Amino acid sequence: MTDVLEADGAADEAVADVPDGATVLIGGFGAAGQPIELIDALRRHGATDLTVVNNNAGNGDTGLAALLKTGHVRKIICSFPRQSDSWVFDDLYRSGRIELEVVPQGNLAERMRAAGAGIGAFFSPTGVGTPLAEGKEERTIEGRDYVLEYPIRGDYALIKAHTADRMGNLVYRKTARNFGPVMATAATTTIAQVVDVVETGALDPENVVTPSIFVDKVVLL
Amino acid sequence: MTDVLEADGAADEAVADVPDGATVLIGGFGAAGQPIELIDALRRHGATDLTVVNNNAGNGDTGLAALLKTGHVRKIICSFPRQSDSWVFDDLYRSGRIELEVVPQGNLAERMRAAGAGIGAFFSPTGVGTPLAEGKEERTIEGRDYVLEYPIRGDYALIKAHTADRMGNLVYRKTARNFGPVMATAATTTIAQVVDVVETGALDPENVVTPSIFVDKVVLL
Amino acid sequence: MSDALSKDQIAKLIADDIPQGAFVNLGIGQPTLVADHLDLERGVVLHTENGMLGMGRAAVGDEIDEDLINAGKIPVVETPGASYFHHADSFAMMRGGHLDVCVLGAFQVSVRGDLANWHTGAPDAIPAVGGAMDLAIGAKDVLVMMTLFAKDGSSKLVEDCTYPLTGLACVSRVYTDHGVFKITDEGVRLREAYGATMDELRERTGLDLLD
């Protein structure tokens, strides 16, 4: 059953039970699909010792970067931390105050998909023969080389969708879809911020991207 | 580039190059999504020594059952061959004239998904400890047991969608969607029969289920 | 002593145990009776593994649409808030443990929750599994609905399954005409007996049932 939170402070209410030590999947690719209000709420909430999974490691001084700056993130799992404006992360990393696991973007998506789909591990074609496969199990199958990758599960997923119905079905908008649908399947508790909530039945069942079963809380912002 | 075939005999033209020995993925679950005209065309085409992948093994005397009856199918990979009206398959099987690989339905779908997604093999939670896991590699990962499953690739996929645009983007209708989108990704050549073809641009990009990249031929019936 | 339960009474018992808002898959056959006792418009959401959440009741008359069927290939209707998805997504949903409850029939269930429901083991039977093995491992709670005794009088709740297995240690509760049984780490606990006493059930099943 999905809770729809609409009152002032809904974002804070939604993340209030994130415990210290949680693994939090955070959607978005660039600004598109970034659940910035939920990230800000998580920062205010103050849970510590977090592991964060995102494609990047924060930009500028807001959103994920601001969360990192609190020092409450122990580890980040991402594909592309280093950017022109990732100075918050860069500083934490170079001074040894944050742990980094760099994962090829497709493995990152597929490892979360595996978590959501009950796959124990999978042989991936990506990364074979590279430094990112070091120490990993490799296998040749039908003449092609693969590396064994394991699921990435979240305790929470914070994602941004466009419209939800009151049951929690979600649709996205353009490339802001990115990691949202995958992360929603990979977390124990999925919280989606949206810009619109419609009555149940108002979304065409053919076009639902994330079925309500994957969504625990909807925050209307 | 997707060919849209609309003339009389389009179904026959679409399957004309299926060679003997091909593996053909055939969509449908019950009557829903069954590409019956393409199956009939494949039967008329007469390619032999086929391996067919479908959820079932034919019903009554039409469609897949009629194809099996030609004796041109060497092997069938499916999850549920035995049904009240699967007498064509039953007879072939009991008289040793067709090979059967029974695969749990979720492994069937996931193995085709793996083929389409470039996954070399995956550890599945389904079937562990059962006769269908015999002889397969097993592994315990984080306390749970899994069995290693390999991709199922098709040379051809014959599927039924509802509407295509002229580029080959597809949308389906209700539970007739079933195996179509997965099979489209898993075959070298995907042929989709549809009941409607619209101009490119007429399908909402948010709602495309099978992007045109996976579709080689569209047959309007 | 109460009477043994009818199929419909068992179905009602199961429905009463399913919480509001749960996502549920009802296996083909007897488990579909459970739907008659669920609120499918505002309460429980039914999943059908051929690619739908929000499945409604069986379709009648003009509602029948060959593109809208359930896993048993019966025409059904859709409820508000439904969604469609393809087979790989549908089974990923199951296998990933997102369903709250799955209700299945069974030939046998073992005291450790092993399930046998796909194959009689008859040497001339054509094997056919469908989604049985995915359902067996694919819900937080796997409930079995069956008669407690086979036609020959033997118990279908057993020490070890003799039929080919569908899944290992996957069943959490067994609902039968003669009682509801919880599979626990300590053993099988009888929640309630119908048409028989605890001692009679111990004797007829041959199991050390816990109180």
Add this chain to the structure above:
Amino acid sequence: MSDALSKDQIAKLIADDIPQGAFVNLGIGQPTLVADHLDLERGVVLHTENGMLGMGRAAVGDEIDEDLINAGKIPVVETPGASYFHHADSFAMMRGGHLDVCVLGAFQVSVRGDLANWHTGAPDAIPAVGGAMDLAIGAKDVLVMMTLFAKDGSSKLVEDCTYPLTGLACVSRVYTDHGVFKITDEGVRLREAYGATMDELRERTGLDLLD
């Protein structure tokens, strides 16, 4: 002897080699120049790994929409027949070998088609890979667009990559300012030279280039 090619000329050369109807991913940086020479309305279909087929040119003015960006996070427009999908589907599309062509930049390419384009190997560099490794193995043809020589004059087409690898034996052709090179089982074949002779290129690269 013709002049060495400008970046734009290299991009044009690549575009001319991409067949009508091809599904293509252009990597971040120089490869995006290739788009200027492609017919994106009716011919080639661009994939962007953040979840779109049918990507158009860069958006300008009112077209700019923060929800519609490419893998380089540049606002773009959509072309008729576009479709959106999530990251796992997008990378499955790549990794499954469905793209016809991918064009990437490179630090180095080896004579066997090994690619190094994600990491300089500098000990203090923060590693960041993005989709580079998925793209390297994710198209039927992986084309590299680069200058043939580094700023220090060393060849970027090498016997063995000294930079950390992105993918093994994945590159099929290398387009540079001084020539187009085909990676074949027999060795590297020079298709055409620009601003240098074959012998000069052999000498400056130190490679046994085939004619």
